[in-house]
Amino acid sequence: MKRILVIDDAATVRMYHKSILQSEGYEVEESINGIEAIEKALQNPFDIYIVDINMPKLDGYGFLKELRELDIPQAPAIMVSTESDEMDKKKAFVCGANYYLIKPVKPEQLTAVVKLLIGEVRQ
Amino acid sequence: MNPLLEQFLIESRDFLQGIGEKLIQLESAPDDETLINELFRLVHTLKGNSGLFDFPEMTRVLHASEDLLDTVRAGRIAYTRELADLLLDAMDFVSMLCDEIETEGTIKLDHAEQSSRLTASIRELIEDVDSGNSTAEISESSNKEEVQFNSIEKLSIIPDDIRTEAYRMVMEGKDIHYIQYSPSEECFYQGEDPFYLVRQISGLLWHDISCRQPWPSLQEMDAYLCNLVFTMLVACSREEIAEHFRYVMDQVEIVALSSHELEAISSGQGANPFSSENQTTEVAYEEKSQRDFVSLSDAERELVKEIVTIQHEILSLPDDVEWFQGRLKAVANTLSACCVKMGKKDAIPELESSLKEAISIYNSEPLLAWLEKHIMATYRSEVKQLTGKEVTEKEIKDEPVIQVSPVHPQGCNRQKEFVNSGNKTTGKIPAPRTEARLASRILKVDQRKIDRLMNLIGEMVVSKNALPYLASKAEDVYGIRELSREIKSHYSVINRIVEEMQDAIMQVRMVPVASVFQRFPRLVRDIANKLCKEVELIIEGEDTEADKNIIESLADPLIHIIRNSLDHGIEPPEERIKAGKSAKGRLIIRATQESDRVVIEISDDGRGIDPAHIKLKAYEKGIIDEATLEHITDQEAINLIMAAGFSTAETVSDLSGRGVGMDVVRSAVEKVKGEIQIASEKGKGTRITLSLPLSMAVTNVMIVQSDGRKFGVPMDMVVETVRVAQHDVSAIKDKKITVLRNRVIPLFNLNDLLGINMPQRLNDDGELAVLVVKTYSGNAGIVVDEFYETTDIILKPMEGILAGIRAYAGTALLGDGSVLIVLNPKELV
Amino acid sequence: MAIEYQKNVAFFRDVVAVDEAETLLEWFQKSPEAEIDLSDLSHMHTACLQVLMAVRPVVSAWPHDELLKKWLQSALKK
Structure with missing residues (x-):
C-alpha cells in the first residue's frame, strides 16, 4: 500500500487530510513538525509528503531542504499553504517541493494531485 | 457530531x-x-x-x-x-x-x-x-461612498431572491458590484454594440435594460441614437469589470456593494429576505455544490501539464544548493509518475539515464533535455495546432495525452447545474487551473517575431489610410453619399482596432530603463577612481519603461554624458572644497514618464558651463562669426557644445576621447525622435535633459516630389509649405534666399542637395514649391517640384552601408506597396 | 436578411445586425400591431433592440437561448 506523510502543526488539518487520503485507500501517517517528519522519513521513507509551511521548530521549507539531502528515495512533495503569493511558491520549489496547493484544499483537488504524483519511487 | x-x-x-x-x-x-x-x-x-x-x-x-x-x-x-x-x-x-x-x-x-x-x-x-499620506486615495474613497449612497434607491428594484443570494455571496467574501452602463448616443457610429458587450459579462446575477429618455413617437424615432441604459448586478471584481468595459469606462458606473447596503434596502422595504432560515440554508447549499463541482477529466489533463511545467521550472532553477541531488531525484520521480499516467512508460528508462547523467555532472541540463524531447515538445505542438487553426474542445480531448478516470462520479449529475450557472462559477474553478495559467504566464518570444508584428501593423496602419480616400471618392466621383458614410463608419472601427493593436504590440516591446541604468554604478565608480574624484551616484525611476529600441539607443549617449559630467563637470575634491562645496560631487540620473514621453535627467553639481568660454571657443573654431559672437545669448552659447566638431576640454582626456562630442549624443537622441536640453549655471552645475518618445510609433510624413521621385519629410520638422514667385527669390553672395514674414529664409534646391543635376520645376504660375523646415541653424526652405498629402508611416531605419547616410531618416512602405525614402532635413541642409 | 417580414409577423433569425434597425423601424411605422417571433434569434444589435423597446410589439415566441431570453424579457416585458 502506498504511504503518505502529512506534516502540519494543526491537528484539524492533519485529520482532514488524513481522512481524505485514507478514504482513497492510502496509508497515512502524521507529523506535527519538520523534525519529527525527518525522523519518520529516515525510518521508513514515504511515497508522497504533504507539507505545511508554517510550523514550530522546523518549518516546511527547512523540512524539504533536509529531506532532499537525505540518502533515501526522493518521493514527490506537495507544499500546502494559505499563502497564494508567487514568492512563496517559488521558495517552495527551490527548497524541493514538486507541487503547491493553497489551503483550504478541496478533497477532490488533493486526491487528484496525489493520484497523479504517486508512483514507483526509485532510490 | x-x-x-x-x-x-x-x-x-x-x-x-x-x-x-x-x-x-x-x-x-x-x-x-x-x-x-x-x-x-x-x-x-x-x-x-x-x-x-x-x-x-x-x-x-x-x-x-x-x-x-x-x-x-x-x-x-x-x-x-x-x-x-x-x-x-x-x-x-x-x-x-x-x-x-x-x-x-x-x-x-x-x-x-x-x-x-x-x-x-x-x-x-x-x-x-x-x-498613510496618500490623500488621493482618501478623496477617491469618499467620492465612492457618495455614489454608494445614491445607488441604494436604485438597488430597490432588484428582486428579493436575487438580493438574498447577493447578500450570501458578500458574506462569503465575494465581490458584488452594481453596474450602470449608459452608452453614448453616438455609440452605434463607433461600431459599438452595447447589448453584445453586456451579454458577455461574467458573474451576472441580475440585469435590466431601460431607456434614458422617454421614447418619442415611432415617426420621430431615430433608431441610430442610442437611448438605452443597462444595469447589472455581477459577482466579479472591479478589475474584471473595468477590463470588460475598458473601451467605454467613461460611460460606466461601478458600485461595490457591502452586505450592509444589501441588508439596509431590504429592511427598509419591510420584507426581510433573511427571515426564513430554510431558504437561506438552501441558497448556501446550492452555492457550495456549484462551487465544488469540477469537470475532472479536463482538470486531470490540465493538472499533469501543470505539474510538468512546475518540474521544468524547478530544473531551470540555479543548481548551487546542497540539496540539489535530492531535488533532482524528486523531480525525476515526479516526472516518472506523470509518464505512467500519460501512457508514456517507454520514456522512463531514458529518464533514468538522464537523471544519472545530471547527478554525475551536477547540472539539470540532461533532465531538461529529456523533458523537452518527451513532453514539452508535445505540448508545444498542441499550442501550435491551437493557434494555427481552430481546434475544437473535442479534438483536444481525443488526443491520447491522458487516460481519463473520473474521480468524482457525482460530478456528471451536476453538469447541467454547472452549465446553467454559466460564468458564475468560472471565478471559482479550483486552484490547479489558475496556477497552470500563472505558470505559463511568461512567454519568451524571439524579437524578430515581434518586429515582424511591428512591420505588419505598420502596413496595416498604412492600408487603413486608403479608406478615407475611398470614402471621398465614393462621394465625389461616384456620388454615393450613403456608401461614403458607411465606409467612414467602418474606418473609425478599423482605426480604433488598429490603434489598439499597435498599442498592444508597443506594450510587448516595453522594457524598464533599469536595463541600461544598471551598469552605471560600476561605470561611475571606475571613472571617478581613475580621475581621483569623489562622486556619489543617485539613480531614480529605474522602473520607468520605454520601447526596447529607445532604451537601447540611450545607452551610448548616456554613457557619454556621464563621462563628460565626471570628466569636465565635477571638480577634483580640493577644487570643490575651495569653492565651498562638499568634497564629494553628486551625479543624479533620474527617469520619469511624462505623458507619452520618457524624460531622463542627468544632473551634477560640478563647475557648470561657462558661456563666455564657449563663445570664444566656438568663434576660434569658426563655428560662429563675429556678428553671432556679439549677440548670442548665454543659453544659445551653451547649446553650441552640441554643434558638430565642438569640444571644450582644454586637454582631451582619454575618457571623453577625441572627436566625439556632444554632437554625437545629440544626433543619437534625435535619431529616435528625442530632444535634448542643456541647462547650466557656472559654478553650480549642469543638467542635461533627454526627452524621448515611449515608443517608435507611427510617423506622420509629408510626401514631396522632386525630379519625378517621391520623398517623405517628417511632419514634426515641417514648419510650413509656401509657393514663392520666382521674382521673390534673391541672392546674398552666392546663396539663394527669400523673405517670409520679414525673416530671411535660405533656399536650397532638393535636387542640388541630393546631387541630382536638374533645376526644380515651377508650377503654371511660375512659382516655386518651398518646404520650410527646422534645422540646427534656424528655418530653411527646401525647394521641391510638388507637395502631396501627409500620411502615417512606420519608419524603418536605413540598413547596411546606407545606415551611415545621415541625410536619410529611413524608408517606409506605402499603401500601394511602393517604398518611400524619408529625408532628414536637419542633416540634409 | 436576418429578419423575415411576413404579413403581420417578423421572424428574427441568427444575428440581427445594426443596419437592419432602420428597416425594422419603418416596418413597424407601417404596421404597429405586428408581432415578432424571436425563437431562432442568437443576437440582435442594440439598435434593433431599442426599436423593439420603443414599439413594444407582442412577442409570439421568445428565443431558445435561455440567457438571451432573460435579457430580452427584462427589456420588453414591463
Whole structure:
C-alpha cells in the first residue's frame, strides 16, 4: 500500500487530510513538525509528503531542504499553504517541493494531485 | 457530531486560550519578537483550520486579525492597548462562535453583522497604516461612498431572491458590484454594440435594460441614437469589470456593494429576505455544490501539464544548493509518475539515464533535455495546432495525452447545474487551473517575431489610410453619399482596432530603463577612481519603461554624458572644497514618464558651463562669426557644445576621447525622435535633459516630389509649405534666399542637395514649391517640384552601408506597396 | 436578411445586425400591431433592440437561448 506523510502543526488539518487520503485507500501517517517528519522519513521513507509551511521548530521549507539531502528515495512533495503569493511558491520549489496547493484544499483537488504524483519511487 | 468538526473545536479552544495569553503578555512586552511571531502563527493556523469548514463569519474575523498581526510583526504599526482590546474582542467572538457550533452544529446568520463590524474595525487599523499620506486615495474613497449612497434607491428594484443570494455571496467574501452602463448616443457610429458587450459579462446575477429618455413617437424615432441604459448586478471584481468595459469606462458606473447596503434596502422595504432560515440554508447549499463541482477529466489533463511545467521550472532553477541531488531525484520521480499516467512508460528508462547523467555532472541540463524531447515538445505542438487553426474542445480531448478516470462520479449529475450557472462559477474553478495559467504566464518570444508584428501593423496602419480616400471618392466621383458614410463608419472601427493593436504590440516591446541604468554604478565608480574624484551616484525611476529600441539607443549617449559630467563637470575634491562645496560631487540620473514621453535627467553639481568660454571657443573654431559672437545669448552659447566638431576640454582626456562630442549624443537622441536640453549655471552645475518618445510609433510624413521621385519629410520638422514667385527669390553672395514674414529664409534646391543635376520645376504660375523646415541653424526652405498629402508611416531605419547616410531618416512602405525614402532635413541642409 | 417580414409577423433569425434597425423601424411605422417571433434569434444589435423597446410589439415566441431570453424579457416585458 502506498504511504503518505502529512506534516502540519494543526491537528484539524492533519485529520482532514488524513481522512481524505485514507478514504482513497492510502496509508497515512502524521507529523506535527519538520523534525519529527525527518525522523519518520529516515525510518521508513514515504511515497508522497504533504507539507505545511508554517510550523514550530522546523518549518516546511527547512523540512524539504533536509529531506532532499537525505540518502533515501526522493518521493514527490506537495507544499500546502494559505499563502497564494508567487514568492512563496517559488521558495517552495527551490527548497524541493514538486507541487503547491493553497489551503483550504478541496478533497477532490488533493486526491487528484496525489493520484497523479504517486508512483514507483526509485532510490 | 462529525469527528473532524469535533477535532476542530478542541484544537480551536487550545489556540484561543494560547492567543488570549499571548495578547496579554504582549501588553507588558510589546517588542518581544518571539511572542508576536508565536501569536501570529496561532492565529494563522486557526484561520487555516476554520477555512476547512463553511464558517465565513469566523474565517473573516480571523483573516483580518492575521493581517493586522502581520502588520504589527513587520513593525509597521505599534502594539497598543487599543489594538489588543480589538483583538481580544475578536477572539471572544470566535470563541462564542465555537460554543454555538458545538451546541447548534452551525453558526446562526445573525452573527454576520457583528462579524462584518469586527472585520471592518480591524481592517480600518491596517488601512490607517497603509494609506498613510496618500490623500488621493482618501478623496477617491469618499467620492465612492457618495455614489454608494445614491445607488441604494436604485438597488430597490432588484428582486428579493436575487438580493438574498447577493447578500450570501458578500458574506462569503465575494465581490458584488452594481453596474450602470449608459452608452453614448453616438455609440452605434463607433461600431459599438452595447447589448453584445453586456451579454458577455461574467458573474451576472441580475440585469435590466431601460431607456434614458422617454421614447418619442415611432415617426420621430431615430433608431441610430442610442437611448438605452443597462444595469447589472455581477459577482466579479472591479478589475474584471473595468477590463470588460475598458473601451467605454467613461460611460460606466461601478458600485461595490457591502452586505450592509444589501441588508439596509431590504429592511427598509419591510420584507426581510433573511427571515426564513430554510431558504437561506438552501441558497448556501446550492452555492457550495456549484462551487465544488469540477469537470475532472479536463482538470486531470490540465493538472499533469501543470505539474510538468512546475518540474521544468524547478530544473531551470540555479543548481548551487546542497540539496540539489535530492531535488533532482524528486523531480525525476515526479516526472516518472506523470509518464505512467500519460501512457508514456517507454520514456522512463531514458529518464533514468538522464537523471544519472545530471547527478554525475551536477547540472539539470540532461533532465531538461529529456523533458523537452518527451513532453514539452508535445505540448508545444498542441499550442501550435491551437493557434494555427481552430481546434475544437473535442479534438483536444481525443488526443491520447491522458487516460481519463473520473474521480468524482457525482460530478456528471451536476453538469447541467454547472452549465446553467454559466460564468458564475468560472471565478471559482479550483486552484490547479489558475496556477497552470500563472505558470505559463511568461512567454519568451524571439524579437524578430515581434518586429515582424511591428512591420505588419505598420502596413496595416498604412492600408487603413486608403479608406478615407475611398470614402471621398465614393462621394465625389461616384456620388454615393450613403456608401461614403458607411465606409467612414467602418474606418473609425478599423482605426480604433488598429490603434489598439499597435498599442498592444508597443506594450510587448516595453522594457524598464533599469536595463541600461544598471551598469552605471560600476561605470561611475571606475571613472571617478581613475580621475581621483569623489562622486556619489543617485539613480531614480529605474522602473520607468520605454520601447526596447529607445532604451537601447540611450545607452551610448548616456554613457557619454556621464563621462563628460565626471570628466569636465565635477571638480577634483580640493577644487570643490575651495569653492565651498562638499568634497564629494553628486551625479543624479533620474527617469520619469511624462505623458507619452520618457524624460531622463542627468544632473551634477560640478563647475557648470561657462558661456563666455564657449563663445570664444566656438568663434576660434569658426563655428560662429563675429556678428553671432556679439549677440548670442548665454543659453544659445551653451547649446553650441552640441554643434558638430565642438569640444571644450582644454586637454582631451582619454575618457571623453577625441572627436566625439556632444554632437554625437545629440544626433543619437534625435535619431529616435528625442530632444535634448542643456541647462547650466557656472559654478553650480549642469543638467542635461533627454526627452524621448515611449515608443517608435507611427510617423506622420509629408510626401514631396522632386525630379519625378517621391520623398517623405517628417511632419514634426515641417514648419510650413509656401509657393514663392520666382521674382521673390534673391541672392546674398552666392546663396539663394527669400523673405517670409520679414525673416530671411535660405533656399536650397532638393535636387542640388541630393546631387541630382536638374533645376526644380515651377508650377503654371511660375512659382516655386518651398518646404520650410527646422534645422540646427534656424528655418530653411527646401525647394521641391510638388507637395502631396501627409500620411502615417512606420519608419524603418536605413540598413547596411546606407545606415551611415545621415541625410536619410529611413524608408517606409506605402499603401500601394511602393517604398518611400524619408529625408532628414536637419542633416540634409 | 436576418429578419423575415411576413404579413403581420417578423421572424428574427441568427444575428440581427445594426443596419437592419432602420428597416425594422419603418416596418413597424407601417404596421404597429405586428408581432415578432424571436425563437431562432442568437443576437440582435442594440439598435434593433431599442426599436423593439420603443414599439413594444407582442412577442409570439421568445428565443431558445435561455440567457438571451432573460435579457430580452427584462427589456420588453414591463
